[in-house]
Amino acid sequence: MFEFLTHSRLPPLTDPHKTIVVTGVGVVSPYGIGLDSMQAGMLSGKSCLEPAKDDVYPGFTGTIAQVRALPPLEEYSNPQYSRTDQLAVMAAQDAMASSGCDRSALLDAGIVMASTLGGLTEIDTSIAKDPAAWYRRPGGLLRAASYPFAHVADAVGEHFGIRGPRCAISVACASGAMAIALAANMLLDGAAPIVLAGGCDPLCPFTVSGFNSLQALDPNPCTPFDQNRKGLNLGEGSAVLILETLAAATARNANVLAVLRGWAMTNDAFHPTAPQKEGSGLADCIRLSMEMAEVTGDDIGYVNAHGTGTPLNDSAEAQAYETAFRGRKLPIPISSTKSYFGHCLGAAGALEAAITIMAIRAGALIPTLRLATPIETPAVDWLRGEVKRQPLPLAMSASSGFGGSNTVLIFESGQA
Numbered sequence: 001m002f003e004f005l006t007h008s009r010l011p012p013l014t015d016p017h018k019t020i021v022v023t024g025v026g027v028v029s030p031y032g033i034g035l036d037s038m039q040a041g042m043l044s045g046k047s048c049l050e051p052a053k054d055d056v057y058p059g060f061t062g063t064i065a066q067v068r069a070l071p072p073l074e075e076y077s078n079p080q081y082s083r084t085d086q087l088a089v090m091a092a093q094d095a096m097a098s099s100g101c102d103r104s105a106l107l108d109a110g111i112v113m114a115s116t117l118g119g120l121t122e123i124d125t126s127i128a129k130d131p132a133a134w135y136r137r138p139g140g141l142l143r144a145a146s147y148p149f150a151h152v153a154d155a156v157g158e159h160f161g162i163r164g165p166r167c168a169i170s171v172a173c174a175s176g177a178m179a180i181a182l183a184a185n186m187l188l189d190g191a192a193p194i195v196l197a198g199g200c201d202p203l204c205p206f207t208v209s210g211f212n213s214l215q216a217l218d219p220n221p222c223t224p225f226d227q228n229r230k231g232l233n234l235g236e237g238s239a240v241l242i243l244e245t246l247a248a249a250t251a252r253n254a255n256v257l258a259v260l261r262g263w264a265m266t267n268d269a270f271h272p273t274a275p276q277k278e279g280s281g282l283a284d285c286i287r288l289s290m291e292m293a294e295v296t297g298d299d300i301g302y303v304n305a306h307g308t309g310t311p312l313n314d315s316a317e318a319q320a321y322e323t324a325f326r327g328r329k330l331p332i333p334i335s336s337t338k339s340y341f342g343h344c345l346g347a348a349g350a351l352e353a354a355i356t357i358m359a360i361r362a363g364a365l366i367p368t369l370r371l372a373t374p375i376e377t378p379a380v381d382w383l384r385g386e387v388k389r390q391p392l393p394l395a396m397s398a399s400s401g402f403g404g405s406n407t408v409l410i411f412e413s414g415q416a
Helices: 035-045 083-099 131-136 142-143 150-159 175-189 205-213 246-251 280-293 309-325 345-362
Strands: 020-029 110-114 167-169 194-201 238-244 256-267 330-333 380-382 395-399 403-413
Touching: 020 035, 020 083, 020 175, 020 246, 020 345, 035 345, 083 150, 083 194, 083 238, 110 142, 110 150, 110 175, 110 345, 131 150, 150 167, 167 175, 175 238, 175 256, 175 345, 175 395, 175 403, 194 345, 205 345, 238 246, 256 280, 256 345, 280 309, 280 330, 280 395, 280 403, 345 395, 345 403
Parallel strands: 110 167, 110 194, 330 380
Antiparallel strands: 020 238, 020 256, 194 238, 256 403, 395 403
């Protein structure tokens, strides 16, 4: 009864108790709430990048992507919830709606949430003038309770009455993808019967000013993998996946959106911020994920790359793909979806996992926007121009981050 998850070119997944599936996907992005909104926007080629306004960081004149008019939460909302918490709760709520999962099935669920900010969004620049006075304001100390990264997972658990194990992840820009990989490990270890996993990060003066100080930002809409790239743009959003074993999903007659066929995590151990020049850590991560998935480079139909648009990242990443896919019969199709709504930091890997699932289900190879002069490499088919429509049974999402963290996720179609 599990044969619908096999494909003729791929080895079958024979043990439903060790097969991890995605039964819900929740998204909050600059396109709006829901995977359908993001799919409609991206497949139409719409970019959400726009000039920054003073409501993010007064005086900053760069390019960003914002989630506009965040609606109020439908149910009880703790006044201690930061904007980060709200993004996480909304994505979790959307994931539950997409899964059709009864709340009672989630009471013992695990929660793994990633963020690079936690509740630091609640601090504004006026704190520098008089920190003591800032905290003496009504609710000042209460808001401070939201600062820790762990508060995001706690907020999701508290809001929905979920009492299973909770875990907070913060490993820079690979955080969202790593949350999904660790959630899959939790399921295999039997730590929880079902897990909500993902990442969230809002725009914040601290990150905007920090990346601006690093001279890592492109003042105009970014151009990942272009030879003339100048940096990244920052965005905001959240994504949550509901993961469980195929056996559990079948027992409750759940709709399987995708299979998490393989995953891997590595670290470059090279530099606090710069990637290893040859991209060897990411190449190893790709190789390990394919080994786990029992597939080869020829089986991967598309890679949703990390692709920030910075000179160092994109160069190292291109070399990683050359190494990892060496021997592939045809160049590997690759794009960067950060060209649509920027780099969402701790949410990036989770949002890109959702996009990869979307691409599989839609049978769409999503191009990189504004890619005029791609990095020269015979190993890569840099996707640009129009969306390419074709069956896509297997696709990969790759994430990297400061400190050398890498995570690779391989998704397979869950459709017959």
